[in-house]
Amino acid sequence: NAGVTQTPKFQVLKTGQSMTLQCAQDMNHNSMYWYRQDPGMGLRLIYYSASEGTTDKGEVPNGYNVSRLNKREFSLRLESAAPSQTSVYFCASSEPGTPRGNIQYFGAGTRLSVL
Amino acid sequence: QKEVEQDPGPLSVPEGAIVSLNCTYSNSAFQYFMWYRQYSRKGPELLMYTYSSGNKEDGRFTAQVDKSSKYISLFIRDSQPSDSATYLCATYTGANSKLTFGKGITLSVRP
Numbered sequence: 001n002a003g004v005t006q007t008p009k010f011q012v013l014k015t016g017q018s019m020t021l022q023c024a025q026d027m028n029h030n031s032m033y034w035y036r037q038d039p040g041m042g043l044r045l046i047y048y049s050a051s052e053g054t055t056d057k058g059e060v061p062n063g064y065n066v067s068r069l070n071k072r073e074f075s076l077r078l079e080s081a082a083p084s085q086t087s088v089y090f091c092a093s094s095e096p097g098t099p100r101g102n103i104q105y106f107g108a109g110t111r112l113s114v115l
Numbered sequence: 116q117k118e119v120e121q122d123p124g125p126l127s128v129p130e131g132a133i134v135s136l137n138c139t140y141s142n143s144a145f146q147y148f149m150w151y152r153q154y155s156r157k158g159p160e161l162l163m164y165t166y167s168s169g170n171k172e173d174g175r176f177t178a179q180v181d182k183s184s185k186y187i188s189l190f191i192r193d194s195q196p197s198d199s200a201t202y203l204c205a206t207y208t209g210a211n212s213k214l215t216f217g218k219g220i221t222l223s224v225r226p
Binding site: 004040041042043045048050058090092096097100102103104105106107108109111 | 121123147149156157158159160161164203207211212213214216217218219
């Protein structure tokens with residue numbers, strides 16, 4: 001059981017380039033999330049998808065777009081990368097509505113540097 | 116004021132020490148409390164999960180919640196170098212609500 005899988009693990013971009021971060025989960029969870037983690041800032045929610053077909057903004061959505069491709073996959077796109085988007089990005093999933101449903105399971109992260 | 120405050124540390128202790136990690140929160144509607152552990156260059160993983168006030172013990176780890184003072188604690192007994200990681204507290208109000216995380220504290224246990 002792989003859990004939550006993120007690709008790529010590392011990426012270096014130049015300012016203005018675009019890229020898509022991929023996330024897939026095999027736990028049949030309805031909800032999926034994208035966070036960024038920066039030193040001293042903790043985990044900040046970028047976007048989330050409560051269920052297939054829905055997406056909502058989190059705390060820091062500017063400069064990002066998301067797609068919930070199907071129940072398993074949730075991608076994060078940077079259309080025009082900026083140095084301020086240098087960060088570690090985590091995808092997570094959960095199954096709300098069950099007794100421990102708000103527990104989120106995280107992927108290993110994508111380390112992104114924007115030069 | 117952020118909804119969940121956590122001492123940023125870092126914290127360094129000798130092996131075998133008792134470690135106390137703490138968070139405070141402001142929203143009295145929070146009912147469920149968790150501690151995540153994050154090793155370097157890895158994703159956070161659930162360590163402890165508790166509901167409402169009281170203590171929960173799992174091996175060398177004890178999670179404590181005091182709702183009257185809005186205080187969350189994680190105690191680590193007989194700390195080991197393998198406990199060196201970042202610890203994040205998290206909480207939520209109920210079903211279908213999002214998690215609110217503390218910023219995390221980095222613990223180093225010296226052999």
